[in-house]
Amino acid sequence: xxxxxxxxxxxxxxxxxxxxxxxxxxxxxxxxxxxxxxxxxxxxxxxxxxxxxxxxxxxxxxxxxxxxxxxxxxxxxxxxxxxxxxxxxxxxxxxxxxxxxxxxxxxxxxxxxxxxxxxxxxxxxxxxxxxxxxxxxxxxxxxxxxxxxxxxxxxxxxxxxxxxxxxxxxxxxxxxxxxxxxxxxxxxxxxxxxxxxxxxxxxxxxxxxxxxxxxxxxxxxxxxxxxxxxxxxxxxxxxxxxxxxxxxxxxxxxxxxxxxxx
Amino acid sequence: xxxxxxxxxxxxxxxxxxxxxxxxxxxxxxxxxxxxxxxxxxxxxxxxxxxxxxxxxxxxxxxxxxxxxxxxxxxxxxxxxxxxxxxxxxxxxxxxxxxxxxxxxxxxxxxxxxxxxxxxxxxxxxxxxxxxxxxxxxxxxxxxxxxxxxxxxxxxxxxxxxxxxxxxxxxxxxxxxxxxxxxxxxxxxxxxxxxxxxxxxxxxxxxxxxxxxxxxxxxxxxxxxxxxxxxxxxxxxxxxxxxxxxxxxxxxxxxxxxxxxxxxxxxxxxxxxxxxxxxxxxxxxxxxxxxxxxxxxxxxxxxx
Numbered sequence: 001x002x003x004x005x006x007x008x009x010x011x012x013x014x015x016x017x018x019x020x021x022x023x024x025x026x027x028x029x030x031x032x033x034x035x036x037x038x039x040x041x042x043x044x045x046x047x048x049x050x051x052x053x054x055x056x057x058x059x060x061x062x063x064x065x066x067x068x069x070x071x072x073x074x075x076x077x078x079x080x081x082x083x084x085x086x087x088x089x090x091x092x093x094x095x096x097x098x099x100x101x102x103x104x105x106x107x108x109x110x111x112x113x114x115x116x117x118x119x120x121x122x123x124x125x126x127x128x129x130x131x132x133x134x135x136x137x138x139x140x141x142x143x144x145x146x147x148x149x150x151x152x153x154x155x156x157x158x159x160x161x162x163x164x165x166x167x168x169x170x171x172x173x174x175x176x177x178x179x180x181x182x183x184x185x186x187x188x189x190x191x192x193x194x195x196x197x198x199x200x201x202x203x204x205x206x207x208x209x210x211x212x213x214x215x216x217x218x219x220x221x222x223x224x225x226x227x228x229x230x231x232x233x234x235x236x237x238x239x240x241x242x243x244x245x246x247x248x249x250x251x252x253x254x255x256x257x258x259x260x261x262x
Numbered sequence: 263x264x265x266x267x268x269x270x271x272x273x274x275x276x277x278x279x280x281x282x283x284x285x286x287x288x289x290x291x292x293x294x295x296x297x298x299x300x301x302x303x304x305x306x307x308x309x310x311x312x313x314x315x316x317x318x319x320x321x322x323x324x325x326x327x328x329x330x331x332x333x334x335x336x337x338x339x340x341x342x343x344x345x346x347x348x349x350x351x352x353x354x355x356x357x358x359x360x361x362x363x364x365x366x367x368x369x370x371x372x373x374x375x376x377x378x379x380x381x382x383x384x385x386x387x388x389x390x391x392x393x394x395x396x397x398x399x400x401x402x403x404x405x406x407x408x409x410x411x412x413x414x415x416x417x418x419x420x421x422x423x424x425x426x427x428x429x430x431x432x433x434x435x436x437x438x439x440x441x442x443x444x445x446x447x448x449x450x451x452x453x454x455x456x457x458x459x460x461x462x463x464x465x466x467x468x469x470x471x472x473x474x475x476x477x478x479x480x481x482x483x484x485x486x487x488x489x490x491x492x493x494x495x496x497x498x499x500x501x502x503x504x505x506x507x508x509x510x511x512x513x514x515x516x517x518x519x520x521x522x523x524x525x526x527x528x529x530x531x532x533x534x535x536x537x538x539x540x541x542x543x544x545x546x547x548x549x550x551x552x553x554x555x556x557x558x559x560x561x562x563x564x565x566x
Contacts, residue, residue, distance in 0.1 A: 039277045046279060056276060090421060096365035097350075098357035116353045117346015119286040120364045123551070126421040128282040137346025223276035225557060231419045231426060232361040238415035238429050239363075245437035246407035248471070249303065252441060253310040256464035260456050261316070 003106040003171040004149065005210035006158065007178050008080055010222075011185060011193065012165035015078035019053040020044060022160035026145065027052065030135075046223075047081055049133040052142035053157045054081045056222055064216060066189015079222050080166055082157070083108070083129045083142035084197060085210035086230060091141075093232040094124035099139075106171070106210055107144035115139050126205070126228035144211075171210060175199065178214060185214075192216040196224065205229030281557040282421055284548055290340040292544035295413045296537050297340065298371070299440030300447060301333020302410030305378055307444065307464060309403020312396060322457050323399065324386075329447065330402055331382035334375035341371075363416040370408050377402035411437035417543065423489045423557055424550035425543075428479045432543070435475035439536050441468030446512065446532030449525045458525060462516055469513040469532060472539070476506055488556045492546035501542035508535035 023029070029050040037043050040057035047054045058077040063069060085107045092100045092108050099114035100121060110121075110130070117137040121130050130141040145155035153159070158168035167174060178195050185193040193216050195202065197209030205228050219226050308326025311319040342351045355372060359365035381398030385391035414436035418429030425432065445465025453461065483490035492498045508531050516528035550556050 037277075039279075042277075048283075058276070093359075093361040094364065094419070096357070096359055096362050096368055097353040098359065099353070114350075114353060114356070115347070116350035117286075118354070118364065119344070119346065120362065120416075120420075122283050123285050123420040123422050123425075123547070125283065126557075128280065128421075128551075128557075131283050132286045132346050139346075218274055220274045220281075220554070221276065223279055223281055223554065225281055229421070231421055234426060234429060235361070235363060235415060235419040238418045238433050241430060242408065242411045242415050242433035242437070245411050245434040248434075249306055249407065249410060249437050249441055250310065252464060252467040252471075253307045255467070256307070256460045257310050257314060257319070259463060260459045261314075 003210065004144070004169065005085060005107070005171045005174060005212070006082060006144070006155075007167040007169075007174040007212060007214070008082065009165050009167065009178070009181060009214045010077060010079040011190065011214060011216060012163045013055070013078035013080055014163055014165075015041060015055055015057055015076075016162060017044070017055050018160040018162060019080050019157035019166055020051070020055060022156040023053045023142075024051075026148070026156035027143070047083070047129050047131075047141075049131040049140040052082065052140075055079065056081060058217070058221055060217070060221075065191045065193075077217060077221070079213070079215070080157070080161075081222070081224075082211050083144070084127055084206070084212070085142075085144055086228075087200065087207040087210060088230045088233070089206075090124040090126055090230040090232070091121035091130050091139075093230055094120045096120060103144075103146055103149075105144065105146070105149050107146065107149075108141075109143050109146050110139055110141060112136075112138050112140070124231050126225055126230070174212075178212070181214060190216060197228075203228065205233060275554040279554060280552045281554045282551040284551050285422070286346070287544070288344050289541075290343045292540040293537075294337045294340040294344075295436065295540040295544070296443060297333050298337040298413065299410050299436055299540075300443040300536070301330045301337060301378070302374075302406040302408075303437075303440040303444035303468070304333065304447075305330035305374070305399075305402045305406030306410065307460075308381075309400050309406070311460075312399050312403075318456065321454070322460065324382075325448075325451070325457075327378060327382040327395075327399055327402070329444075330406065331375075331378040334371065334378050338371060338375065363412055363419050366408075367412045367416060370405055370412060374402055374405035374409055377405060410440035417547065420547075421557070422547045422551050423553075424483070424492050424546045427486065427489050428482055430482055431475050431478040435472065435479060435539075438468055438471035438475050439539050441465070442472045442509065442512075442532055443536035444468070446529045446536060449516065449529030449532065458522075462525075465516060465528075465532060466513065469509050469516070469535075472509050472535070473506065473513070476502075476509075476539070488553065489550065491553070491556070492549035493542070496545075496549055498542050498544075498546035498549055501538045501545065505535045505538035505542055508532070508538060 197212040200208040354368040384395035414433030448461035512531035
């Protein structure tokens with residue numbers, strides 16, 4: 001089966017939040033409490049157990065490359081964030097129940113009838129995506145519309161996106177489109193444009209993202225980590241030091257018992 | 263290429279919002295770290311005492327097995343209490359996921375529970391009972407080695423900066439603290455003179471190691487003030503410091519000569535230190551996950 005994913009081109013996003021609404025509607029997700037944050041136009045705040053698309057609004061005192069605006073030194077960045085469906089996924093590797101699986105479309109899916117809500121995936125996601133819902137105690141995140149894909153439909157967010165900022169399709173094709181887009185933007189003067197997580201080489205810690213992005217500022221500006229790593233990459237050191245510590249403990253026990261013999 | 267900010271002091275954030283999610287775990291998780299660690303160390307000590315074949319140590323072996331078995335029961339209950347869906351606790355044994363320290367730990371806990379349960383309940387008067395008890399005791403002691411410290415590996419195999427960046431010493435620190443906690447519990451019990459000496463010596467090593475590896479964690483993070491922050495300030499910082507002071511006090515009191523009352527004081531201090539340390543490390547992870555500067559792994563945050 002083909003690898004399918006998202007390419008979210010943030011330079012095309014107009015911040016309409018149709019993706020957020022389409023996702024909520026299709027997946028029948030509960031509301032987030034309708035809080036007013038004062039953070040630009042962002043009242044969704046973050047991805048969570050019942051928010052699987054989140055549009056970030058960044059107001060910068062810097063113009064976008066090659067552009068002039070009536071407002072002077074200003075540019076407004078929008079970015080529709082989503083689960084990255086990492087090629088090496090921290091949540092999937094950490095899951096002790098086998099609830100989190102990789103689908104035939106190469107996306108990462110949580111089986112809600114298997115998850116027992118241990119919460120280990122929550123601290124294992126370097127992007128802070130997956131979370132446990134308070135009402136049913138189970139971990140939830142974007143499914144890449146697994147149900148729609150089964151019927152050959154594109155995910156609800158991509159379907160609703162009016163500017164095609166969210167592109168869905170075959171991963172290899174998306175990468176070619178994305179690289180072409182970066183070159184186009186560079187020739188038009190938006191030299192800041194770059195791809196985030198498009199391939200394993202640029203993001204070794206996750207071995208690349210099946211939902212990758214075109215950004216025009218530093219990852220932190222969009223609330224993305226600069227160097228995300230699937231935690232299991234690092235577990236060898238921990239086990240090795242535990243082995244040494246364990247031997248030390250046995251030696252301490254032998255010492256304590258032996259030294260007190262008559 | 264990802265752009266680099268030349269100004270390393272002011273790292274950009276998104277309205278200071280956290281990048282990572284807060285852990286969803288509750289108090290029962292660090293409580294388990296303490297109980298499980300203690301049980302592991304007790305079973306190791308029990309197995310070593312059993313292997314000497316010394317009849318004088320039989321009461322100690324029995325006490326260790328009972329503490330170990332009780333620790334498995336209480337620890338499992340604490341972990342199940344933390345689950346979002348407690349009734350699905352047995353899903354932990356649906357798969358064996360070698361990449362997940364939590365999965366490995368669940369199997370260790372399940373197997374150790376059976377072994378220590380057999381060891382603690384097998385009737386000593388019958389020959390077959392003693393055999394089952396001894397086999398169970400050795401198996402539980404072997405499983406007690408990883409049980410005492412796998413929680414350190416579990417925490418350091420996450421995306422939470424203060425946990426994963428202390429991966430070199432966190433498992434050793436947890437094992438040291440397990441030994442100290444186990445000995446501290448023994449110091450609070452009614453023991454024979456030899457058992458008291460064993461508890462003292464086992465505890466002295468554990469407490470000294472606990473201090474050494476707390477310092478090692480601190481110095482490992484010293485070049486990274488953003489990540490180390492939770493160990494220096496807030497509730498986690500206060501607990502961390504308190505735990506260190508209590509360990510020093512417990513070690514000092516236990517090294518003073520004689521008197522059973524002093525021994526008991528050392529045990530109480532050491533127990534408080536062990537519990538305090540687990541909660542300190544646990545809550546440090548919450549502050550760390552909240553800080554976007556620690557999580558972004560950006561320039562100025564790494565030791566580059």
